Amino acid sequence: MDLLAALRSHRLLGIVRGGDADAALKTVLTLIEEGVTLVEVSLSGRDALDVIARARAALGPDAPLGAGTVLSADDARAAHRAGADFVVTPAVSDGITAARELGLPVLAGVMTPSDILAARRLGADAFKIFPAEQAGGPGYLRALRGPFPELPFVPVGGVDAVAAREYLARGAVAVGVGSPLIGDAADGGGLDELRTRAGEFLDVIREAAEDGR
Template identity: 70%
Template sequence: MDLLGALRAHRLLAVVRGSDPEAALRTVLALVEEGVVLVEVSLSGRDALDVLSRARAALGPDAPLGAGSVVTTDDARRAHRAGADFIVTPGLGAGVLEARRLGLPVLAGVMTPTELMAALQQDVSALKLFPAAQAGGPEFVRALRGPFPDAPLVPVGGVDADAARRHLAEGATAVGVGGPLVGDAADGGDLDTLRVRARSFLAVVRERTA
């Protein structure tokens, strides 16, 4: 898939990490039903590979579905087998290299300019600024725009609706959102409030797309 193109078009990546596999699967499907096109299932969630493979079966082959928290070579291989068509990592390492060898696009975790340059040399699709809140928030995105005006930056970590709006205003390509969007839905919480939050975040990113 064209991960960078999808991030530019949709501007929101939902991060699902749950302690209840059935609830995590319901969360993925509810997000897609609400119009969240890009969803990542974090491998740090319980039975995440099973959630990923069941989500792939339910959504069909054309829905963009990613695996997150990919660290090792084995992580990348298992995610690929489970049906992921893009990979998200918390940093640079073996998972990035194996994903690229498998032909999977990568949203690679970086926090410093040095890591950003190293990631671009590894032919990743986009750069996950993580953890975004600790890295300096929207002001950090603005600062990076000076030396790296064309770098596709995707802040992730502590991004609520207001921070999402500010990151996009400063030039972020997209935002990745976990807890502020998913809440406790992937742990068995209420799906109706998840749907309300999804609509709220979609409204924010559509402001910046219009």
């Protein structure tokens, strides 16, 4: 898949990390039904590889589906076998190199300019500012875009609807959202509430598009 094109098109990456594999699968499918069509399943969740494999079987071969929290080459290979077609890392790691060797695009976790340069050398397709809230929020994104104006940044970590608006206004190619979007759905919580939150975030994306951001 063309990860960068997908990020530019959808602008919202849903991050599913759950303690209940069945609930996590339902969360993935519900997000996609509601229009959050770019989703990653974190490998730190319970039976995450099985969730990815079951989601892939349900969605078919063409739906974008990622594996998150890829820490190592073994993680990247396992995600590929499960059916993920992109990977997301929390940091610069061997997982980037292994994923690229497998033909998988990578959203690489970075926090500093040195991280960004290292991830770019390894072939990352886009750069996940993580943890964005602790790094300095939208102001830090603006600072990074000074020396790296053309690079695609995706803030992740503490991104609620208000922060999402600010990041997109400051030039983020997309935002990655975990608990402010997922809530407790991936642990067995209500899917109606998940649908409501998905609608709120999709409204932010639509507003950004209307404003030309």
